[in-house]
Amino acid sequence: GAGVSQSPSNKVTEKGKDVELRCDPISGHTALYWYRQSLGQGLEFLIYFQGNSAPDKSGLPSDRFSAERTGGSVSTLTIQRTQQEDSAVYLCASSLGTGPNQPQHFGDGTRLSIL
Amino acid sequence: AQSVAQPEDQVNVAEGNPLTVKCTYSVSGNPYLFWYVQYPNRGLQFLLKYITGDNLVKGSYGFEAEFNKSQTSFHLKKPSALVSDSALYFCAVREYSGNTPLVFGKGTRLSVIA
Numbered sequence: 001g002a003g004v005s006q007s008p009s010n011k012v013t014e015k016g017k018d019v020e021l022r023c024d025p026i027s028g029h030t031a032l033y034w035y036r037q038s039l040g041q042g043l044e045f046l047i048y049f050q051g052n053s054a055p056d057k058s059g060l061p062s063d064r065f066s067a068e069r070t071g072g073s074v075s076t077l078t079i080q081r082t083q084q085e086d087s088a089v090y091l092c093a094s095s096l097g098t099g100p101n102q103p104q105h106f107g108d109g110t111r112l113s114i115l
Numbered sequence: 116a117q118s119v120a121q122p123e124d125q126v127n128v129a130e131g132n133p134l135t136v137k138c139t140y141s142v143s144g145n146p147y148l149f150w151y152v153q154y155p156n157r158g159l160q161f162l163l164k165y166i167t168g169d170n171l172v173k174g175s176y177g178f179e180a181e182f183n184k185s186q187t188s189f190h191l192k193k194p195s196a197l198v199s200d201s202a203l204y205f206c207a208v209r210e211y212s213g214n215t216p217l218v219f220g221k222g223t224r225l226s227v228i229a
Contacts, residue, residue, distance in 0.1 A: 004158070033216070042221035043159075043205065056216065091158055100147045100209045101166045104217065106158030 002026075004107035006092050012113045015084060021077045021110045025094030032075050033104060034067060037089040046090075049075060050098050079112075087114045117142045119208050121220035128196045129228050136191040136223045138206030148189040149207040149217065150180055159205060165189060176200070196227045 005024040013019055025032050034046040045059040049069040060066070064082075069075040079086055089111050093104035118141045128134045140146055147166055151159040163174025170182045180191045191204060206220045 006158075035219075043219040045216040045218070048216060059216070093159075101164065103149065103161040103164060104159075105161065106151075108156065108158045111156075 004092055004094050004105055006090075006107035006110050008110060009108065010111045010113075012115065013082060014115050016081055018078065018080045019082055019112065021079075021090050021092075021112070023075045023077070023092030023094075023107060025073065025075070025092070026105055029094035029096055029105070030072065031095045031098045031102070031104075032069060033093040033095075034075070034077050035091045035093065036061075037091055037109070038087075043091065046077070048098070082112075082114045084114045087112055117146075117208050117210060117218040119206050119218055119220035121204075121206055121223045123223050124221075125224045125226065127226045127228060130198055131195050134193050134196040134200070134225065134227070136204050136206075136225060138189045138191065138220060139187050140189060140206070140208040141187060142208055142210050144210050146189075147209040148180070148182060149209075150174065150178070150189075150191050151205045151207065151219075153203040153205065153222070155202075162191070162204075196225075198227050198229050201225055201227045 007022045032049040035043045047057050047067050051072050052069050064080045067077045089109040091109045093106045095102040095104045120139045149164045150162040153159045163172050165172045165182045173179045178193050203222045205222045207217045209217050
């Protein structure tokens with residue numbers, strides 16, 4: 001596609017519910033990244049994929065968070081038993097590879113609000 | 116561990132004046148440095164990067180940044196600010212080797228006043 005696509009753009013849900021966020025990267029990009037952006041906190045790295053494997057899961061804040069990627073393309077980030085502190089904008093990015101000089105291209109994010 | 120500091124939460128500048136958004140970094144090896152811009156309700160857009168070579172890097176929309184190894188800085192600059200430059204700017208760093216994630220600063224909000 002022309003750019004990184006994320007859905008839904010907004011999600012409001014009740015505390016305790018599970019949510020699934022989707023990211024469709026730029027076609028041909030092998031690397032995919034998830035970040036969380038909280039007000040005044042900058043971007044927090046969550047996880048990245050090279051192909052379908054996730055070499056670095058160190059940023060996932062708790063075991064309620066999980067992510068998968070299938071077919072080297074679409075990725076889903078799942079948050080189980082959501083808490084109010086999970087409210088944030090979740091950003092996905094993709095790049096041609098994981099080489100350190102590769103710029104990452106971002107989607108517009110999913111704004112998650114936990115009531 | 117890598118880290119990035121953007122010491123100013125907010126920068127105000129008059130339209131037509133030069134602007135500077137500051138960034139300092141800390142890495143154990145050689146850095147890859149990036150600037151991104153974020154407009155309201157949008158993702159981050161890549162502006163420019165420093166990999167190696169010339170210390171002055173030119174990027175999109177007339178922005179440039181100067182890499183200063185001795186001061187571990189990578190300040191973003193533009194000779195003449197536009198109202199449309201008003202946005203949130205993020206500096207990011209990655210170490211030269213290894214698959215380390217990008218580490219972002221907390222962002223600086225730039226307001227250009229007409």
